[in-house]
Amino acid sequence: MNKVKSVLLLKLMLLLPMVITSDYSVHMKLKQQAVTSNVTTSVEKSTNGKTFGIIYPMTYPTYEMITMDATESAGKHNITLMVNAPDEANTEQQIRIMENMIKQNVDGIAISPVDATALTPVINKAQAAGIPVITFESDAPSSNRTAYVGADNYRTGRQFAMTTTRLLNNQGMILVENGLEEMHGLQQRLNGFVDYIRNETAIEILEVHYNQGNEDQAMTDMENMIDAHPHFNAIIGLDFVSVSASTLIWKAKGLKRHLIALGDSPTSENGLLNGQLSAVISQNEGVWGAKMIETLLLASEGLSVEELIDTGITELNQQVISPSKRDENESDGEYLSIFNFK
Structure with missing residues (x-):
C-alpha cells in the first residue's frame, strides 16, 4: 500500500504545479531531484494562478499524507504549493522559512507553529503585508492569523x-x-x-x-x-x-x-x-490539506472565512x-x- 501511495504522490508532483522547497528526509529528497525540471516548467505555465506556502514543524510521514491531500486540492484551482519544514522541529528555521515566503509575496501561508509565541510576530508581519495566514494542528491564538484548521x-x-x-x-x-x-x-x-x-x-x-x-x-x-x-x-x-x-x-x-x-x-x-x-x-488529519487550501483560497480573494474550521475527533x-x-x-x-x- 505504501508503494502505491508513493507512486501516486510522484505522479501528482509531476502533473500539478507545485514547488517543493523542503529539507525533507532522504527518500523525499530523491523524489524532489527526480521532478526538479518538470516543477520549473509547471511554475512558468501557472503564472495566472496563486501560490500558497505550507510550513510543517518538522518532516514526518503524517505530513506527507497531508501534502498529498493539499496537492490534489491545489491542482483543481491552478494553485502552486511551496512546502517546507525543518529536518527536526526548530522554531528559528520556521521563522526563516516564513520570512522567505513573505519576501516571495506568496498569496497565503498555512503553518503548524512549533512555538506560537515566537511565531506570532512573523505571522502578524505576513498579515500586515496582505498575506493571509492560517494555522493548523496547533494554533497561535494571540496572533492575527486568519483561521485555525484542525481539532480542538x-x-x-x-x-x-x-x-x-x-x-x-x-x-x-x-x-x-x-x-x-x-x-x-x-x-x-x-x-x-x-x-x-x-x-x-x-x-x-x-x-x-x-x-x-x-x-x-x-x-x-x-x-x-x-x-x-x-x-x-x-x-x-x-x-x-x-x-x-x-x-x-x-x-x-x-x-x-x-x-x-x-x-x-x-x-x-x-x-x-x-x-x-x-x-x-x-483529528481527521486526512482532510486537513483540502481544508487548508480551500480556506486560503477564500481568504486570498478577500472573502470571509470561519475563524475555527473544526475537523472533529475520531x-x-x-x-x-x-x-x-x-x-x-x-x-x-x-x-x-x-x-x-x-
Missing part, C-alpha cells in the same frame, strides 16, 4: 482520557509520551488529558515525557519508563511521533498492555490490525473493519471500529 486539542486530550478510562475500567497506572513541550496544541492536549484523569478517574499518571519531535528520543523515553515502572497498565502517546516509536517497542518486547496513539496513518492502522495498538485517536479500534481492510487482513481475525465525536 483540549477536547482531543479529554477523548484520550475517556478512551483510556474505558479500556482500563477506571483503574490502573499509566505512562504518557508527548511531543514538543513548547507547542501550544500539544500542551492543550496534555492539559485536557491530565484534567480528566485527575478529576474524573482513579487512574494514576506515573510519568510524562516530551520527545521534542524526535523518534529516537520517544523510544528512549518509553523504554526508560517501562523499565522504571514494569507494572504499568498503559502508555498514552499524544503526538504523531510516539505512534511509530511505541509500536516498534511493542513488537520488540511483545507487550500485552494497552497502547493508545494519535493520528490515522498507515502506521497506526497496521498497529491496530496487528494488535500493538488498543485504540487510535484521530476514535479507531479493533471491533469492526471496513470491507477493504478486512480483505487485506482477513487472516488476522481482527476488526476496526470507528467512533466520531463532535
Whole structure:
C-alpha cells in the first residue's frame, strides 16, 4: 500500500504545479531531484494562478499524507504549493522559512507553529503585508492569523482520557509520551488529558515525557519508563511521533498492555490490525490539506472565512473493519471500529 501511495504522490508532483522547497528526509529528497525540471516548467505555465506556502514543524510521514491531500486540492484551482519544514522541529528555521515566503509575496501561508509565541510576530508581519495566514494542528491564538484548521486539542486530550478510562475500567497506572513541550496544541492536549484523569478517574499518571519531535528520543523515553515502572497498565502517546516509536517497542518486547496513539496513518492502522495498538485517536488529519487550501483560497480573494474550521475527533479500534481492510487482513481475525465525536 505504501508503494502505491508513493507512486501516486510522484505522479501528482509531476502533473500539478507545485514547488517543493523542503529539507525533507532522504527518500523525499530523491523524489524532489527526480521532478526538479518538470516543477520549473509547471511554475512558468501557472503564472495566472496563486501560490500558497505550507510550513510543517518538522518532516514526518503524517505530513506527507497531508501534502498529498493539499496537492490534489491545489491542482483543481491552478494553485502552486511551496512546502517546507525543518529536518527536526526548530522554531528559528520556521521563522526563516516564513520570512522567505513573505519576501516571495506568496498569496497565503498555512503553518503548524512549533512555538506560537515566537511565531506570532512573523505571522502578524505576513498579515500586515496582505498575506493571509492560517494555522493548523496547533494554533497561535494571540496572533492575527486568519483561521485555525484542525481539532480542538483540549477536547482531543479529554477523548484520550475517556478512551483510556474505558479500556482500563477506571483503574490502573499509566505512562504518557508527548511531543514538543513548547507547542501550544500539544500542551492543550496534555492539559485536557491530565484534567480528566485527575478529576474524573482513579487512574494514576506515573510519568510524562516530551520527545521534542524526535523518534529516537520517544523510544528512549518509553523504554526508560517501562523499565522504571514494569507494572504499568498503559502508555498514552499524544503526538504523531510516539505512534511509530511505541509500536516498534511493542513488537520488540511483545507487550500485552494497552497502547493508545494519535493520528490515522498507515502506521497506526497496521498497529491496530496487528494488535500493538488498543485504540487510535484521530483529528481527521486526512482532510486537513483540502481544508487548508480551500480556506486560503477564500481568504486570498478577500472573502470571509470561519475563524475555527473544526475537523472533529475520531476514535479507531479493533471491533469492526471496513470491507477493504478486512480483505487485506482477513487472516488476522481482527476488526476496526470507528467512533466520531463532535
